[in-house]
Amino acid sequence: xRGVRKVAKGENPWTEHYxxxxxxxxxxxxxxxxxNRALLAELDRADVLLIAGEASSHCVRATTEHIVxxxxxxRPERVVLLTDxxxxxxxxxxxxxxxxxxxxxxxxxxxxxIEILPLLNAINV
Numbered sequence: 001x002r003g004v005r006k007v008a009k010g011e012n013p014w015t016e017h018y019x020x021x022x023x024x025x026x027x028x029x030x031x032x033x034x035x036n037r038a039l040l041a042e043l044d045r046a047d048v049l050l051i052a053g054e055a056s057s058h059c060v061r062a063t064t065e066h067i068v069x070x071x072x073x074x075r076p077e078r079v080v081l082l083t084d085x086x087x088x089x090x091x092x093x094x095x096x097x098x099x100x101x102x103x104x105x106x107x108x109x110x111x112x113x114i115e116i117l118p119l120l121n122a123i124n125v
Contacts, residue, residue: 052085
């Protein structure tokens with residue numbers, strides 16, 4: 001079993017920070033809004049990246065897009081979006097659908113949680 005590492009975001013009141021990877025408009029004076037290269041390097045060591053959370057139309061979307069675009073080793077096929085463990089903000093269902101289609105087109109896997117259980121059991125998470 002591995003420990004959980006929490007990543008703070010949105011601590012700068014002058015920029016929106018949907019993504020856990022970087023702010024929408026990074027503040028040159030605030031490193032916390034810049035591309036989080038240390039987190040990307042840590043994620044890059046993983047064989048599989050399971051992504052879930054709220055909201056698939058905004059925060060999950062921005063974070064996943066930034067991960068796929070910036071992982072040093074690439075390989076978007078190791079990213080798995082757990083579609084039954086996320087939902088869009090009400091009224092933004094079309095944005096969620098666009099996001100999922102775009103990620104699938106880039107090689108990201110879409111799955112429901114029960115499909116991933118055998119994988120989790122195999123690696124003793």
